[in-house]
Amino acid sequence: MRTITRFLRRFLILLIVFVMGVAGTAFFMNNETTDDRSDMNNPTLPEVMVDFNGTLANRMYGYRQPMEADFVRDSVTPLDTTKKLTIAVNPYEEKIKSLSYEVRTSDGTKIVENRKVKSLDSSGSDGYLRAQIEISSGLLMNQEYSLQISLDTSDGEAYYYTRVVSRSSTNTEDYVKFASSFAQMCMDKNSADGLAAYLESTESSSTNFTAVTIQSPLSTISWGNLSPQISKKGIPVIKEINETTASISLKYEIKAANENGGAEYYNVTDFYRLRYTDTRIMLLDFQRSADQVFDPQQTVITDDGLLLGVRDKNVTMLSNEDGSVTAFTQEGALWTYAPDTGKFVDIFDFRRKSNGDFRDSRIEHDIKLLGINDSGDLDFMVYGYMNRGTYEGYCGVGIYHYDHDQNVVEERVFIPTSESFEFLKADLGTLSYVNKDNQLFLLLAGKLYQINIDESSYDVLADNIDGNQFAVSATNAHAAWRISDGDQAGQVKFIDFDTLETRNDTPDAGQSLRVLGFMNEDVVYGIVLDGDSLTDENGHTTDGITLIRIEGFDGTVKKEYHQDGYYITDVTVGSTLMQFNLSEKTGSSYTVKNKDNIMNNQAAAAKVVSAEQSSTTRQGVIVKLAFDNRPETDEPLILTAKMKNTGEKTVQLDVDKSQISNIYYVYAKGGLDSTWTDPAQAILHADSLTGVVLNRAQQYVWERGNMKTQLTLNTEDVPEIIRSGSWDKDVLQQGLGDSGTVIDLTGCSLENVLYEISAQRAVIAKTGADSSVVIVGYDQYNTWLLDPATGEVSPYGMNDSTALFQAAGNVFISYLDNQK
Known part of the structure; x- marks a missing residue:
């Protein structure tokens, strides 16, 4: 009996051990298979550069899908008469099987040449692979083309982009060396003394490393008391280059020691505009911005608040209602901070903590904060180039949710695009909003999209939207636009993105409506009576508004503005102030008689945290976050959020930009500055920034500083319809047909439009009510004018020409040859 009892006891113990073992193993295996949190994957894509006789330039980052050539313009690569380029590839860990290239017209519609290079030279001491390509096709001088370089890698195809342009005597290598040398000399005070002759320094009592210019003191340009080194x-x-000038952008990282010996890192961007002369390179413009990488391991918590360091004062931040958690972005990273506990969470950051390189630290993306709740959960959007992770090498829009309790980030949806960050940023600048039902709203290429995040699907709520007649509220929760076609054409539609409710305002008979903007969540629109949209003799239309109305979404009229005897023109609507002119009719145009404004009297919501600037001896001007209450602790607790692996959830939008033609891009200071529908206004803006203007097809419309000293066109080469001297744009366009596109340069100066002559394009200039000439040449002292009636060409003094054209209203019309 005792033996049986002992046996049963032993059997039960073994059974329990077995069951517990099985359960433990199952539990362990279950945890192994269901723990779906991980760190972001490291970057894998190689880098591609252009080698100018041993000097590297134009670093290109890889894309995992082909991009639209006319929406990628990160660099310009000049070609000399040989049309040969040496391409350098930093493979990192990737195996490169082959390289191929494709040359397209700048609008991307036509392939000019494509070839494959099977063998790459690996004999260089820097570990880079090199290939020489020779473009055999006849490229037009001074015309940009898109160059796509494709690498066949062990992880698939990767695509790289630059613009190539055939130009003579560009002195490329000297320009590139100057920029690198200038930045390095700034690191040493003695070497920096040699830079004084290039600068236009003036005295300044403050040091701000985020806004350094050619006028800054040499001591500031050489980093004041920061004492950094390039890390x-x-x-x-190369951003722009021609026979006379070049614009160069240089991005690098510096490292400095703080008061406690800790390491601070700064991302620096230098911009150089240079001119080559027989004796030396002249520095025409210089700008620098330095932005500190946030690191809570340094001393950042003070009695005054949270020190963010050297950066722009406009901080993207969002706090929950009681201020217990504040989210903020800095140098491409997203952080949260809890003042009560001193807890920091690094929620999203492409930059690696160690062993990083430019592939992960490159900032070609932005972060928009969408909402934060009481517990610290956060919704946010990342848009632009994805440096690493699941979508490495894609440009697009990602919607993310951060769970505070689990310390994990979940990707809700990703929307890939085929345009680079600077174009995507311009598009998303109009509208991007996520409601509580996880629906994302975007305006792209004239279409209003509703992306259903949970279902990975989308709907088009409206199309053919005129961007000039579309406006969104301060929170992006409401929008309004004038319907341009269909049975409801002319009506203004309002939408609430939280409820998806809509309503329309219909103009009364004899009236039309103009969407002007929003003040807070209230729409502002104008009423124009029939006959009050005046088109002057130069074809420019101005709306004379009779009444401005400010209206809530429910239709409640908050305010109306009207002035007897005046028309309201030139309206600009801001968040706190609306400004406009009061004008009278003068024939076919309006004459400004007075100015007025409407103030936004709504009290601003109280902020629990604000961004403030202060000045220090070592870092100059710095930024801090000031809280209502003093932080409870100065000891930081630093966490890094994990990424939740949820599989790929992508939505591919059908965005067609081919129908957008009347667009002009201003590039200045190293990037895309703005877009315009009026080429004359684009030129005037570019002139103020020493920039360039390109059209939708990425053709040069105008360049600052690239004009020959004298030139006279062969009149037989000027299109016959242009020689007619007509300023009727419809007649001119009909005469040009498919060979060219008319551009109205009315409002530009004579000096501005002489660039068109230099670019081999004649300009029609109005000289009186019923008379015009065609400018076909110029030199230092004269313009050369063609008389449309006789066909004769004669000189006319430059000062007299300026006065003649000004008296006639500076009405100029030219054209662009369409790409073939």
């Missing part, structure tokens, strides 16, 4: 050397990127 990641940059490679110059």
